[in-house]
Amino acid sequence: MGDADYTLEFRADHWVGRFQAMASPCEVLMDVEQEAQARELTQIAHAEALRIEHKFSRYRQDNIVHRIHRAQGEAVEVDPETAALLDFAGQCYTLSEGLFDITSGVLRQVWRFDGSDRLPTTAAVKKILPRIGWEKIRWQRPRLCLPAGMEIDFGGIGKEYAVDKTLQLLRARTTASVLVNFGGDLVTSGPRRHGQGWIVGVENPTTVVDNPPLQSHCEFELNQGGVATSGDSKRFLLKRGVRYSHILNPRTGWPIPDAPRAVTVTAATCTDAGILATLAMLHGKQAEQFLQTQHTPYWCIR
Amino acid sequence: MQLTKKNPLAIRQALAFSTAALLGHASPPAHAADNRDWEVDSAIMFYQETGRVSATEPILRLRMDRGDDHFLTLKFVADTLTGASPNGAIPTSSAQTFSGPSGTAGYTTPANSVPLDPTFHDARYAFNAEWEQPAGSASKSIYGVNFSTETDYQSIGLSATYNFDFNQHDTTLTTGIAANADSVQPIGGTPLGLSTVVATPAGGGKNEGEGGGGEAKFNINKHVYDLLLGITQVMSRQDLVQFNINAGKESGYLTDPYKILSVVDTNGALIFPDPYVHEKRPDNRGRMAFYSQWSHQFTSDVLRLAVRHYSDTWGISSNTLDAHYRLELGQRQYLEPHYRYYKQTAADFYHTSLRSSDLAGLNYASADYRLADMSSKTLGLKYGLLVGKRSEVAIRVETITQHARPSEVIGVQNQQILLPDIKASIIQLNYSTVF
Numbered sequence: 001m002g003d004a005d006y007t008l009e010f011r012a013d014h015w016v017g018r019f020q021a022m023a024s025p026c027e028v029l030m031d032v033e034q035e036a037q038a039r040e041l042t043q044i045a046h047a048e049a050l051r052i053e054h055k056f057s058r059y060r061q062d063n064i065v066h067r068i069h070r071a072q073g074e075a076v077e078v079d080p081e082t083a084a085l086l087d088f089a090g091q092c093y094t095l096s097e098g099l100f101d102i103t104s105g106v107l108r109q110v111w112r113f114d115g116s117d118r119l120p121t122t123a124a125v126k127k128i129l130p131r132i133g134w135e136k137i138r139w140q141r142p143r144l145c146l147p148a149g150m151e152i153d154f155g156g157i158g159k160e161y162a163v164d165k166t167l168q169l170l171r172a173r174t175t176a177s178v179l180v181n182f183g184g185d186l187v188t189s190g191p192r193r194h195g196q197g198w199i200v201g202v203e204n205p206t207t208v209v210d211n212p213p214l215q216s217h218c219e220f221e222l223n224q225g226g227v228a229t230s231g232d233s234k235r236f237l238l239k240r241g242v243r244y245s246h247i248l249n250p251r252t253g254w255p256i257p258d259a260p261r262a263v264t265v266t267a268a269t270c271t272d273a274g275i276l277a278t279l280a281m282l283h284g285k286q287a288e289q290f291l292q293t294q295h296t297p298y299w300c301i302r
Numbered sequence: 303m304q305l306t307k308k309n310p311l312a313i314r315q316a317l318a319f320s321t322a323a324l325l326g327h328a329s330p331p332a333h334a335a336d337n338r339d340w341e342v343d344s345a346i347m348f349y350q351e352t353g354r355v356s357a358t359e360p361i362l363r364l365r366m367d368r369g370d371d372h373f374l375t376l377k378f379v380a381d382t383l384t385g386a387s388p389n390g391a392i393p394t395s396s397a398q399t400f401s402g403p404s405g406t407a408g409y410t411t412p413a414n415s416v417p418l419d420p421t422f423h424d425a426r427y428a429f430n431a432e433w434e435q436p437a438g439s440a441s442k443s444i445y446g447v448n449f450s451t452e453t454d455y456q457s458i459g460l461s462a463t464y465n466f467d468f469n470q471h472d473t474t475l476t477t478g479i480a481a482n483a484d485s486v487q488p489i490g491g492t493p494l495g496l497s498t499v500v501a502t503p504a505g506g507g508k509n510e511g512e513g514g515g516g517e518a519k520f521n522i523n524k525h526v527y528d529l530l531l532g533i534t535q536v537m538s539r540q541d542l543v544q545f546n547i548n549a550g551k552e553s554g555y556l557t558d559p560y561k562i563l564s565v566v567d568t569n570g571a572l573i574f575p576d577p578y579v580h581e582k583r584p585d586n587r588g589r590m591a592f593y594s595q596w597s598h599q600f601t602s603d604v605l606r607l608a609v610r611h612y613s614d615t616w617g618i619s620s621n622t623l624d625a626h627y628r629l630e631l632g633q634r635q636y637l638e639p640h641y642r643y644y645k646q647t648a649a650d651f652y653h654t655s656l657r658s659s660d661l662a663g664l665n666y667a668s669a670d671y672r673l674a675d676m677s678s679k680t681l682g683l684k685y686g687l688l689v690g691k692r693s694e695v696a697i698r699v700e701t702i703t704q705h706a707r708p709s710e711v712i713g714v715q716n717q718q719i720l721l722p723d724i725k726a727s728i729i730q731l732n733y734s735t736v737f
Binding site for chain 1: 313314316317318320321323324325367370371436438440538601602633691
């Protein structure tokens with residue numbers, strides 16, 4: 001991996017390392033003085049982002065996800081990290097009463113959220129449903145048995161997980177405040193040197209569609225913890241004035257009706273924030289109601 | 303939504319607990335790959351042309367994961383060729399005697415038979431190494447070196463390929479360059495193209511300059527350059543299409559030093575006393591190939607269709623249709639039928655035989671049936687069985703039928719089958735595993 005794969009820039013009073021991973025622009029903000037230290041931290045973050053991307057991407061042929069899919073119903077023994085993610089996915093499934101399901105990715109075969117009006121047919125959606133359902137998986141650490149034809153997709157938690165894991169690695173290297181931001185999902189290790197937080201912008205989906213250069217919906221100061229967004233700012237279908245969000249109900253195979261366009265949540269970790277944001281979306285019309293009970297700052301855009 | 307029936311705050315607490323368990327798990331060091339596999343592919347292939355050449359080819363391929371998406375691939379191939387190969391002369395109504403390529407032992411072909419050179423045997427060893435490394439998060443580069451050696455031929459080559467993924471990895475652009483430098487040391491010297499083949503007196507000939515006016519060392523190097531441009535596009539979860547353009551240039555000694563042509567009179571009979579000349583091909587060849595492939599995955603079966611169009615400056619133009627269907631038999635076995643149809647036009651300088659009156663006006667000529675107007679059909683079947691978790695054994699059986707057409711049938715040649723169909727079969731055994 002060449003050094004050219006990330007950039008480093010000094011901005012007023014902190015260093016910013018930037019690179020591309022998980023199909024998103026990624027950045028690390030570092031409250032440090034030395035360029036060498038900033039460089040080292042950026043390299044660690046970059047390597048960790050790529051490691052997680054490679055390990056859990058469903059586009060690759062050389063990783064654990066591919067091995068699980070290739071097993072065609074045979075049991076696959078997985079490493080401890082994959083096991084931890086599977087445990088977590090199972091807990092999210094239970095917590096959401098089946099609405100958060102990492103086996104629902106096969107719905108992509110019929111749903112293409114490209115802004116068009118091409119909805120799949122009811123029959124096509126129905127045909128996919130037998131291949132969805134975490135309860136059909138046999139998962140007993142360290143062995144996973146995925147029925148042939150089914151798939152798992154860590155896409156719903158992978159980026160947030162990567163953000164938190166990266167912060168863990170950086171924390172082991174520095175006591176200075178850092179902020180890890182992978183495509184809008186972010187976490188910070190704590191307040192900056194002068195006691196202030198990092199300024200974070202929340203993206204407004206309506207301006208994303210109409211006006212490609214991102215305009216922040218609002219800005220706020222983040223002192224601690226993570227922020228994540230679940231939204232369909234660019235991924236939706238529009239037919240006869242009805243907007244179909246990309247948040248699909250794995251039980252029906254259809255989008256959750258009346259889901260907000262985007263939900264941004266702050267929580268102790270980026271992973272927590274990501275799941276809460278997704279759960280809010282899954283609440284559809286009651287998204288705000290759900291969020292209010294969580295006693296954590298949020299932005300819900302309709 | 304049912305979610306709201308629960309105490310929502312309980313969700314956040316339970317989630318915090320789960321997340322702590324998830325993140326409490328120590329991240330493996332970024333530079334230790336999670337599974338550094340060694341893939342091993344081994345195969346042995348037996349090739350047999352009915353009544354002609356046969357080859358045995360063991361192949362060993364190792365792919366080593368060096369961590370961080372760096373891979374080293376090593377491949378070894380050993381080829382043993384034995385049997386007889388057409389020397390280019392036409393069959394005639396009387397027996398024909400030829401001198402061996404080294405001027406040692408000659409051989410005689412019976413009447414009405416295609417002259418085959420029985421001294422055709424060689425061993426070839428080839429080695430190929432490739433290094434693959436990421437070049438940024440969405441691309442990778444692959445560098446390769448290859449060597450091969452046989453008694454009278456050595457080749458060394460370098461290649462570089464760059465793959466660039468975009469469109470969320472749905473599209474891959476491939477560009478590649480390759481260069482090969484080959485050197486030929488024909489046994490018994492390099493014959494002068496289109497010169498008369500001198501009959502060897504029994505008991506052996508000269509070491510060099512075999513054949514009238516033969517040259518010992520003449521332009522015996524060959525250079526090959528290739529450029530590749532390709533695109534692979536994921537169309538849907540079931541469909542993948544690929545287009546490649548390959549442009550190549552060969553220069554240097556492209557002639558086959560052991561191939562000859564029969565020289566005939568206006569009635570198609572061999573002229574005497576010197577009825578054979580050495581072949582001669584141009585020193586340059588430019589070629590272009592267009593390849594497209596479509597793969598479609600049904601529920602589990604996979605269909606792969608490919609077409610290829612090729613043309614070169616020698617006047618050869620060919621089309622290939624290639625189809626594979628992988629039929630899954632349960633979860634551990636598969637059958638893969640294969641069909642291939644190939645058709646080419648003859649090279650401009652291909653002559654099944656030469657009229658003596660035309661000889662003076664020719665710059666190039668070859669009677670190599672591989673440059674003739676021809677077609678071939680391949681039918682094959684492969685059976686694979688998964689053994690244990692990460693190994694596979696497979697057997698592949700193929701038959702190939704090749705039908706070539708003479709450029710011209712002169713006079714009495716109509717009493718001969720100048721280019722009989724060639725039938726060949728392939729049996730290949732494979733074993734691959736990961737450890």
